[in-house]
Amino acid sequence: MLRHLVVPDREIEGVLSILREEDLLGIGFLIVPSSAEGFRLVPIDDAAPAALPPPLGSYEIEERKGVPDKRILADWLSQLEDLIGxxxxxxxxxxxxxxxxxxxxxxIVRVDDEVAGHVSEIAEAKLRSHPHIRLILNDEGVQGEMRVRRLTPIGARDGDTIFLSKIPSRLxxxxxxxxxxxxxxxxDPARAFYSTKLQTERLETVVLAKRLREMLGRPIRVFDPFCGVGPAVGALLNEPELLGSLAASDLNPDAIEMLMENLSRWDNRNYPKKSVPLQRLYDDRLAxxxxxxxxxxxxxxxxxWDLVLVNLPHRTxxxxxxxxPLLDLDTPSLIRGRVVVPEEEIAEVNRELVRILPPLLEGEPLPSLQVKRDYSSSLRLCSFEAWIGSKIGAPTGI
Ligand SMILES: C[S@@+](CC[C@H](N)C(=O)[O-])C[C@H]1O[C@@H](n2cnc3c(N)ncnc32)[C@H](O)[C@@H]1O
Structure with missing residues (x-):
């Protein structure tokens, strides 16, 4: 028997990307219709913990025999063995x-120097074991201030044909x-920063934003000054009545050009078709x-602003x-940030946050870095949220 999540049709894509990101998807099994109309059953990996992390834990579980996905011929290492022994x-x-x-x-894969001589075989094995994939890109690391990944195509598929060199530009x-x-x-991960791995982070930000709205008793004003193509503001805009005003900006004009396309889709209004300098586009929208x-x-x-997002982890x-200074300190406000720090400096950075920030909001925990994953052998990628008190009222004066 295999555990399946019972997921409404419209939430399937979101749940699938979280399961992939957390490595919890039941690989090799199909998504099947549920007996409940409008729901489908998504297979979960056998090794997944009994208590699934949020938001997955909120879905019902149904145990049933997994239906094998015959398109997946074998895992990619078996395909690689087939190619190179x-x-x-x-x-x-x-x-x-x-x-x-x-x-x-x-x-997107990262090919280690040790196996760089086998890049074509790696691409072919990955393409064979993932029949829905069109293009395999080798990630040679993020470049410069705009954190754009250097991505080199190493294999592509066009129908039944696999290309490992002279890949046609249309692919x-x-x-x-x-x-x-x-x-x-x-x-476009080759022109602007975007990572599917931050989806859980964005959902956590929505939960925090809803708490702030409850606290303030009105839709909140949000500024994302490192917005990239805008995934964090997209998640917030998707929550009815959550956002009042919004500002979204970034240094990368390519990111802003895609942000505008995304805002037109999410906000049901027209936005410029090209990148523009930060300006007021509507009474309640700056971008x-x-x-x-x-x-x-x-x-x-x-x-x-009531909520400011700070996602430039090396410089936060x-x-x-x-x-x-962006925060409106007349009422409670929130900074949600990400930081890369050496593991042994986490406690010191926690203290530094309290030193730098205005008086914190009474009754809320002090900002504290939560390790999200290893950034390197010694560095950790962390998130934090800092609740700031209102100047009017009773600040803690920490
Ligand atoms: C780690 S990415 C985060 C992007 C986006 N928030 C997301 O989650 O997808 C950091 C972003 O900060 C932008 N950036 C870097 N330096 C900046 C600066 N001085 N001013 C504004 N944006 C900057 C980069 O172009 C990049 O899009």
Whole structure:
């Protein structure tokens, strides 16, 4: 018997990407219709824990025999063995790229130097074992301030034909539409930062934003000054009555061009077809290219926001003094951020956050870095939320 999540049809794509991200999808089994109309059963990996992480834990579970997916001929390492022999596969051991990220019909892998000579065989094996994938890209790491990944096509499929060299340019298009938590997101991971792995993070931000709305008793005003193509604001806009005003900006004009397309889709209004400098596009909407290191110089932006997102993990702490003036300190507010820190400095950064931030909101926990994953052998990628008290009222004065 295999556990299946009972998922409403319209939430299937979102649940699938979380299951993939958490490595909990029952690979090799099909999604099947449920006896309840409008629901389907999504297979969960045998090794998944009994208590699934949020939001997966909120779905009902049904136990039934898994229906094998005959399209998946074998896992990718068996395909690789078929191409280069079992001995070589064993010899290189952990160097083979075991994990990958799906972005629509593309698969992004990281090929270790140790196995770089076998990049074509890796691509072919991955394409054979994932029949829905069009393009395999080798991730050579993020570049520069805009955190854009250098992605090289290493294999592609056109019908029954697999290309491992001289890949036709029509198959190398990296601009795609992904589905995430019920919304479509235009992204191009070769031109602007976008990661499917942040979906859980975004859902957690929505939960925090709803608490803030409850606290304030009105829709909240949100600023995302490192918005990329806008996935975090998309998740917030998807919640009815959650957002009042919104500002979204980024340094990367390519990201802003895709943000505008996404906003037109999510916000049911027209946005510019091209990237524009940060400007007021509607009474309650600001969007465009802007350098967040200059935020506090703009009187139109300062002191106006209830929730500010800070997703530039290598510079978050350094940039907090630019971000803090954006908050409206007349009422409680929230900063939601991500930080990359050495493991042994986590406690010190927690103390530093309390030092830098305005007086915190009484009754809420102090900001504390939550480790989300290893960034390298010594660095950890962490998230935090900091509830800021109102100047009017009773600040804690911590
Ligand atoms: C880690 S990405 C996060 C993007 C987006 N929030 C997301 O979750 O997909 C950081 C973003 O910050 C932008 N960025 C870097 N430096 C910046 C600056 N000085 N001002 C504004 N944006 C900046 C990059 O272009 C990139 O899109």
């Amino acid at each position: 079992k001995e070589l596969v064993l010899e290189k051991g952990d160097s083979w790229p075991s994990s990958h990220e799906f972005v629509s019909d593309m698969m 190398c298009n990296t601009r795609v539409l992904v589905r995430e938590s019920g919304i479509g997101i235009t992204c 465009g290219v802007f350098d967040a290191t200059k935020l506090r110089n703009d009187p139109d932006l300062v002191g106006k 702490i350094e940039l907090l003094p630019e971000i803090i």
